[in-house]
Amino acid sequence: xxxxxxxxxxxxxxxxxxxxxxxxxxxxxxxxxxxxxxxxxxxxxxxxxxxxxxxxxxxxxxxxxxxxxxxxxxxxxxxxxxxxxxxxxxxxxxxxxxxxxxxxxxxxxxxxxxxxxxxxxxxxxxxxxxxxxxxxxxxxxxxxxxxxxxxxxxxxxxxxxxxxxxxxxxxxxxxxxxxxxxxxxxxxxxxxxxxxxxxxxxxxxxxxxxxxxxxxxxxxxxxxxxxxxxxxxxxxxxxxxxxxxxxxxxxxxxxxxxxxxxxxxxxxxxxxxxxxxxxxxxxxxxxxxxxxxxxxxxxxxxxxxxxxxxxxxxxxxxxxxxxxxxxxxxxxxxxxxxxxxxxxxxxxxxxxxxxxxxxxxxxxxxxxxxxxxxxxxxxxx
Amino acid sequence: xxxxxxxxxxxxxxxxxxxxxxxxxxxxxxxxxxxxxxxxxxxxxxxxxxxxxxxxxxxxxxxxxxxxxxxxxxxxxxxxxxxxxxxxxxxxxxxxxxxxxxxxxxxxxxxxxxxxxxxxxxxxxxxxxxxxxxxxxxxxxxxxxxxxxxxxxxxxxxxxxxxxxxxxxxxxxxxxxxxxxxxxxxxxxxxxxxxxxxxxxxxxxxxxxxxxxxxxxxxxxxxxxxxxxxxxxxxxxxxxxxxxxxxxxxxxxxxxxxxxxxxxxxxxxxxxxxxxxxxxxxxxxxxxxxxxxxxxxxxxxxxxxxxxxxxxxxxxxxxxxxxxxxxxxxxxxxxxxxxxxxxxxxxxxxxxxxxxxxxxxxxxxxxxxxxxxxxxxxxxxxxxxxxxxxxxxxxxxxxxxxxxxxxxxxxxxxxxxxxxxxxxxxxxxxxxxxxxxxxxxxxxxxxxxxxxxxxxxxxxxxxxxxxxxxxxxxxxxxxxxxxxxxxxxxxxxxxxxxxxxxxxxxxxxxxxxxxxx
Numbered sequence: 001x002x003x004x005x006x007x008x009x010x011x012x013x014x015x016x017x018x019x020x021x022x023x024x025x026x027x028x029x030x031x032x033x034x035x036x037x038x039x040x041x042x043x044x045x046x047x048x049x050x051x052x053x054x055x056x057x058x059x060x061x062x063x064x065x066x067x068x069x070x071x072x073x074x075x076x077x078x079x080x081x082x083x084x085x086x087x088x089x090x091x092x093x094x095x096x097x098x099x100x101x102x103x104x105x106x107x108x109x110x111x112x113x114x115x116x117x118x119x120x121x122x123x124x125x126x127x128x129x130x131x132x133x134x135x136x137x138x139x140x141x142x143x144x145x146x147x148x149x150x151x152x153x154x155x156x157x158x159x160x161x162x163x164x165x166x167x168x169x170x171x172x173x174x175x176x177x178x179x180x181x182x183x184x185x186x187x188x189x190x191x192x193x194x195x196x197x198x199x200x201x202x203x204x205x206x207x208x209x210x211x212x213x214x215x216x217x218x219x220x221x222x223x224x225x226x227x228x229x230x231x232x233x234x235x236x237x238x239x240x241x242x243x244x245x246x247x248x249x250x251x252x253x254x255x256x257x258x259x260x261x262x263x264x265x266x267x268x269x270x271x272x273x274x275x276x277x278x279x280x281x282x283x284x285x286x287x288x289x290x291x292x293x294x295x296x297x298x299x300x301x302x303x304x305x306x307x308x309x310x311x312x313x314x315x316x317x318x319x320x321x322x323x324x325x326x327x328x329x330x331x332x333x334x335x336x337x338x339x340x341x342x343x344x345x346x347x348x349x350x351x352x353x354x355x356x357x358x359x360x361x362x363x364x365x366x367x368x369x370x371x372x373x374x375x376x377x378x379x380x381x
Numbered sequence: 382x383x384x385x386x387x388x389x390x391x392x393x394x395x396x397x398x399x400x401x402x403x404x405x406x407x408x409x410x411x412x413x414x415x416x417x418x419x420x421x422x423x424x425x426x427x428x429x430x431x432x433x434x435x436x437x438x439x440x441x442x443x444x445x446x447x448x449x450x451x452x453x454x455x456x457x458x459x460x461x462x463x464x465x466x467x468x469x470x471x472x473x474x475x476x477x478x479x480x481x482x483x484x485x486x487x488x489x490x491x492x493x494x495x496x497x498x499x500x501x502x503x504x505x506x507x508x509x510x511x512x513x514x515x516x517x518x519x520x521x522x523x524x525x526x527x528x529x530x531x532x533x534x535x536x537x538x539x540x541x542x543x544x545x546x547x548x549x550x551x552x553x554x555x556x557x558x559x560x561x562x563x564x565x566x567x568x569x570x571x572x573x574x575x576x577x578x579x580x581x582x583x584x585x586x587x588x589x590x591x592x593x594x595x596x597x598x599x600x601x602x603x604x605x606x607x608x609x610x611x612x613x614x615x616x617x618x619x620x621x622x623x624x625x626x627x628x629x630x631x632x633x634x635x636x637x638x639x640x641x642x643x644x645x646x647x648x649x650x651x652x653x654x655x656x657x658x659x660x661x662x663x664x665x666x667x668x669x670x671x672x673x674x675x676x677x678x679x680x681x682x683x684x685x686x687x688x689x690x691x692x693x694x695x696x697x698x699x700x701x702x703x704x705x706x707x708x709x710x711x712x713x714x715x716x717x718x719x720x721x722x723x724x725x726x727x728x729x730x731x732x733x734x735x736x737x738x739x740x741x742x743x744x745x746x747x748x749x750x751x752x753x754x755x756x757x758x759x760x761x762x763x764x765x766x767x768x769x770x771x772x773x774x775x776x777x778x779x780x781x782x783x784x785x786x787x788x789x790x791x792x793x794x795x796x797x798x799x800x801x802x803x804x805x806x807x808x809x810x811x812x813x814x815x816x817x818x819x820x821x822x823x824x825x826x827x828x829x830x831x832x833x834x835x836x837x838x839x840x841x842x843x844x845x846x847x848x849x850x851x852x853x854x855x856x857x858x859x860x861x862x863x864x865x866x867x868x869x870x871x872x873x874x875x876x877x878x879x880x881x882x883x884x885x886x887x888x889x890x891x892x893x894x895x896x897x898x
Contacts, residue, residue: 226755238730239729241726241727242738246742247709247714248710364400367400
């Protein structure tokens, strides 16, 4: 290991981006997973499409061929960023809760209620809604954590079950308390104008939520790597037994990490409402948490890479959408590609392949050298 | 004598890049007992795993009876006549000894049914033939550790082993049981069996072996006939420099009581009483050693004291603080540090950096955290200080602990706990897995902390270590304190052995003196 001594870096983290190969190689593998999935996508297109060249071009380049597609990508990045950040925190603590799906959905419902029934000036109105949605999302996030601490219930299972519960609770609230009965389709009452987020660029849907997401990327990075709470989360993730032994209160850490994660989910739901809609019109749960899983995995659990991976996912989405509108390949084919990405990234052996090989080679070479030099052993490391 | 097994330029590099064997050349002669010595991490176990087919070699060849062999798994090695007794036994506790013996090669009746009676007969015959006494019809859970070990040896013989590998077989035995095992092994050798005996205890090697091969840092350093060599030479070869085998130690000056332990009891998940009304007082400026055969309640006692297990009865007090069933967090806050026995799964967070590991018990102190934010330069400075003082070999404190060598991982734990703001230290197996050079340093540090007036509870299965470090001693057997020795230097290990086996017990009045009331 040849990186020099660094004084300015944070414990547990090396440099700003990559300063040694241990960090670089998994990043390259991640890049490989991304590129490989795109190539596999092109391969699939050639298998099923009647005019494959055109479809492939639309898929790969489409997102950049039209200005409005670029805005679409930026808009799509916002919810992906929030759920991605939320899952980064959960994954850093080595937990598997997917309750952020509920936090996001209920966050949107709470924001809807606030958008309809609360009277506040512009600016304050969506801010209040985000806070209310965040806090609600945070408390929802606590539930699987409490079940885990109290009864050792697996948080992945309980969160998946609770997601159903909260989906129906949300629908119930919309249907019975917030529904606009003058509409034939399912829709809530319209939001007040003060609730809507300002547009960043006129005549596009790109809203101020994009800036909020960017700010939260920085906040969550700082939280995870520069505060003692982030340190505690990373420690229980690195080795929970060790954390308890060293004197951390593990249940407390599990609780607030889930709360913060749920808070981010809830905020994401509120921003989606205030940014894109005039009323709550979701017929079903958009399930951004599952996308958040891919985003967090592509970002290697590190918040600072979340914008990159959110962008990549948005790029695939918009490309696939653009292509499906103009050709004979269905949008859903990207779920295959997403599955492929997860398969590659979930395999430690693939991710650490280069590292293992390099270490083996240098170790062998070093001993051979030492032997040639006449020393009976390699000496101190 | 002819060569039965030979390793030529054998290399083994693990997936994480550790070169555990570097061009190892080893010769084993037919019908000898070969001692394989070296410190923990010298590569003995790896070499034997390669020989036993559990790990494929990275390069080099293995010759059995002069022919090159390549084992895909330990099944191949067993078929070729190599048997191994692991440090941790591989037995089915709920089956009888006879059933364990024949497991995988069961005798069958003509009908194809399992023939239990013949299994027992086989066990009796083998037991008599090799003079290894076992009770074939007893269940493994009910017999002593030393009988389980005999069973393991018989298992390899039943499978036709011509070469028997024993990995640190004496670490679970009392001195008396060790003597018995050695007599049996010598008898086996005289019947023509070849034995490879792995150990890091030189005394045993001199007692038992015909030749000895010394390994250090993954390579074979030398091989000697046992008659041509002395202890000092071998220990120097093991370490690579002069070692002082003795320890300068001032007399202890014990002060007032630092930790008051009264009537602790612990029952494990199987309903077995592991700690049985244990009481003692630990005084300032004193090292109190706890000895006993592994599994007699020492680990559980430590877990209760450090907040990792709950006692059913009694109390733990430190000064004015009641620490009975307190959380590890509260125990640490009260000023108790703890070198955990299991350094890999409890004592360190392997994926985290050295600095993160070193600061884990103190990151929330004002010196290292302000308003919730970590003070990064202070953290780095503290980590660097510990890295330097404890000579943790790394390129930077930001390196992951997982990338360190075993010995340096140990030093991370020792470094953190020995620099903690604590006046009571519970030290479990401080030098297990540590190389001799570092052992010396750790021992000196423990002594200097004692001289500063700290109270130290030392639990170690290395009798030599406990005897040379401790000021006074308690002996544990099946969860009870069976003896207290106010002066550790006045005890012999033979005498200790009698107490460790439970053959002798001091009377209550004598034991109660450890309360210092």
